[in-house]
Amino acid sequence: MRWQCRDRGFDLESRTVVMGILNVTPDSFSDGGRYAEPAAAIEHAQRLATEGAEILDLGAESTRPGSLPVPAAEQLRRLLPVITALAGDASLCLSVDTRDAEVAREAVAAGAAIVNDVSALGDPRMAEVVAKSGAGLVLMHMQGTPETMQKNPSYRDAPAEVTAWLADRMEHAVAAGIERERVALDIGIGFGKAIEHSLELVARLDELAALGRPVVVGASRKSFLGRILDLPVDQRVEAGLAVAAIAVDRGARIVRTHDVTATLRTVRIADAIAEARRVSARRRSA
Numbered sequence: 001m002r003w004q005c006r007d008r009g010f011d012l013e014s015r016t017v018v019m020g021i022l023n024v025t026p027d028s029f030s031d032g033g034r035y036a037e038p039a040a041a042i043e044h045a046q047r048l049a050t051e052g053a054e055i056l057d058l059g060a061e062s063t064r065p066g067s068l069p070v071p072a073a074e075q076l077r078r079l080l081p082v083i084t085a086l087a088g089d090a091s092l093c094l095s096v097d098t099r100d101a102e103v104a105r106e107a108v109a110a111g112a113a114i115v116n117d118v119s120a121l122g123d124p125r126m127a128e129v130v131a132k133s134g135a136g137l138v139l140m141h142m143q144g145t146p147e148t149m150q151k152n153p154s155y156r157d158a159p160a161e162v163t164a165w166l167a168d169r170m171e172h173a174v175a176a177g178i179e180r181e182r183v184a185l186d187i188g189i190g191f192g193k194a195i196e197h198s199l200e201l202v203a204r205l206d207e208l209a210a211l212g213r214p215v216v217v218g219a220s221r222k223s224f225l226g227r228i229l230d231l232p233v234d235q236r237v238e239a240g241l242a243v244a245a246i247a248v249d250r251g252a253r254i255v256r257t258h259d260v261t262a263t264l265r266t267v268r269i270a271d272a273i274a275e276a277r278r279v280s281a282r283r284r285s286a
């Protein structure tokens, strides 16, 4: 399975890629305010890459529950100095985490190779921007908007509904001129989901993977982990690793995380076990 992001192609057949999170925001739930200054953000980006993140996901708008949209001009003021500084390093693959087509267009022009859109082309201008740019695209599922999404999320069968919705958004993207091999899909943990929905979505991630496109999972430090274990945001690393390992076993190929070293070690073991399962199956059928 291949994911094409401008001139970079990721071969994800038997290997998981780690996407490191870099929020250049004052208010993100985990790292808000720490990397708001470009120099701190650039240094952190380089650290995440050294730790083994093959993709760096830069966000300038927190989408935590209750958050409000950030105007495009402000997102760009936060993002562009960082993207411009990092774009010169050809070994880095930059992703921009935005719902806004104008932000995506400018970020890609400055060097980003992926548009990570938590609204899955909710901005009517976004599909055209992505189609023209050749960028990779993450389509993420969200029920409602960040302002209201955690108030009363409701599903009959969350995995079936999320998979059907993402399949539909992928067809919309393809019809708009975005090649299928540029699309990756994400269940959107915590985006309009109660704890049981997030758990069920991870448990049945294979249903989404069956669509044949790379699956992205982002559980890193999220509140459902804290609620299950009764732990604050800075003590949820192991909980996120448990989700990462199980998600990879169910077919995830890209893990979005704040904790790159620990996540890379976890997914490499999950990859090795998946390889052992393939070898074992070949031997038994020989």
Ligand code: HH2
Binding pocket: 021, 023, 025, 027, 028, 029, 030, 031, 059, 061, 062, 063, 064, 097, 116, 117, 118, 138, 140, 186, 188, 189, 216, 217, 218, 219, 256
């Ligand atoms: N989660 C967040 C933001 N963007 N993108 C994808 N594809 N998948 C996710 O699960 C996802 C995402 C929220 O996490 P974070 O960026 O750490 O926080 P904040 O929104 O407060 O900046």
